[in-house]
Structures are given as C-alpha cells and as structure tokens.
Amino acid sequence: MRLPNKLFSFEESTLANLPVILQLLESGPMPVLDLYHGVEASFGGVDEFLDTMECLYALGAVEINDERQVIAHVGPTVV
Helix, strand or coil: CCCCCCCCCHHCCHHHHHHHHHHHCCCCCHHHHHHHHHHHCCCCCCHHHHHHHHHHCCCEEEECCCCCCCEEEECCCCC
C-alpha cells in the first residue's frame, strides 16, 4: 500500500483510490471481476486495485460475501 509521503503525492497513493471503488459500489453489490473492470482505467494495475480493496476491507467499508462471491459497500464511512 502506498501512503502519501515525500516520494508519493496523495493522488499517487492508495488513499486516493478509495472513493473510486466506493462510488461504483453505491449502485449495489457486484462480483469482484466486474468491479475491477469498472475501475480498471483509474488504476495502474491489478496490484494497485488489490491494495485498495485490502484497505477498504480493513477499514470495514466493504464486505465480501464468499457464498455469492460479491463485494458490497457496507454503508456510510469516514473515507
């Protein structure tokens, strides 16, 4: 995960990508692959996407349903 510091600006950090994913999930739960394809243009690659997803999961902003294999926005967050 890239955090803002002397080397990386906020726009280059993982934190800047959080709203991109949350905005897409506002419309409802979706499969991981569909979510990735929806935000692919905003990310530098799948590793950056996964870093952002891990961060959102750790913050409790998204939940993953193993049975249906979808990701859902949990609700209002401070992100």
